[in-house]
Amino acid sequence: GIQVEQSPPDLILQEGANSTLRCNFSDSVNNLQWFHQNPWGQLINLFYIPSGTKQNGRLSATTVATERYSLLYISSSQTTDSGVYFCAVGGRGSTLGRLYFGRGTQLTVWP
Amino acid sequence: DVKVTQSSRYLVKRTGEKVFLECVQDMDHENMFWYRQDPGLGLRLIYFSYDVKMKEKGDIPEGYSVSREKKERFSLILESASTNQTSMYLCASPSPGSGELFFGEGSRLTVL
Numbered sequence: 564g565i566q567v568e569q570s571p572p573d574l575i576l577q578e579g580a581n582s583t584l585r586c587n588f589s590d591s592v593n594n595l596q597w598f599h600q601n602p603w604g605q606l607i608n609l610f611y612i613p614s615g616t617k618q619n620g621r622l623s624a625t626t627v628a629t630e631r632y633s634l635l636y637i638s639s640s641q642t643t644d645s646g647v648y649f650c651a652v653g654g655r656g657s658t659l660g661r662l663y664f665g666r667g668t669q670l671t672v673w674p
Numbered sequence: 675d676v677k678v679t680q681s682s683r684y685l686v687k688r689t690g691e692k693v694f695l696e697c698v699q700d701m702d703h704e705n706m707f708w709y710r711q712d713p714g715l716g717l718r719l720i721y722f723s724y725d726v727k728m729k730e731k732g733d734i735p736e737g738y739s740v741s742r743e744k745k746e747r748f749s750l751i752l753e754s755a756s757t758n759q760t761s762m763y764l765c766a767s768p769s770p771g772s773g774e775l776f777f778g779e780g781s782r783l784t785v786l
Contacts, residue, residue: 564733567716593773594772594773594774594775596774596775598777603779603780604711604762604779604780604782605777605779605780606764606777606780608774608775608776611772611774649716649717651717651775653773658705658722658724658730659705659768659773660705660707660722660766660767660768660773660775661705661719661722662775664709664716664717664718665716666714666715666716667716
């Protein structure tokens with residue numbers, strides 16, 4: 564399967580700070596998603612971004628597929644941004660929706 | 675968006691019990707997935723199904739089986755629960771076309 568590495572594993576921020584989360588993957592992909600897991604365990608879709616750049620409010624993401632990495636930017640962080648952020652990728656030719664997950668970045672935002 | 679519903683948010687079972695986890699999706703999609711999440715390990719694929727009565731093993735199928743009798747419903751079965759199956763179980767189904775994956779709320783299972 565495809566190896567997915569996320570960094571950093573843990574991140575502690577003060578409210579208002581900016582941060583960048585990174586996702587490296589080992590093979591060509593046709594699916595890349597960023598998720599946020601809330602305190603109740605629900606995985607919330609943030610971005611579907613196999614290539615290019617997208618923005619949604621204070622969050623944005625960039626995937627450079629040719630170099631096999633993706634970045635998630637969080638600006639002006641809030642305490643509600645706390646949780647685990649997962650990057651997941653799907654390989655070319657894989658079953659639709661079959662994703663390989665990284666181990667996540669645990670983000671803690673203090674007031 | 676695809677809506678995925680899992681029947682039980684929290685379960686507590688005893689070692690050796692048979693456990694059923696149910697999942698329903700509303701998009702009439704062929705593919706459905708069961709993942710397991712453990713701290714520090716991310717999500718790992720247990721089984722998936724690409725049509726009624728069709729299934730394939732994922733990365734960690736040992737100790738589990740699945741059932742897909744109707745297109746909208748995908749069940750995960752622990753024939754004889756063990757303490758090392760204490761975990762969060764997540765069901766998912768993709769949006770047709772893009773493959774963007776949507777998850778249910780998760781089922782947190784504790785085996786005593």
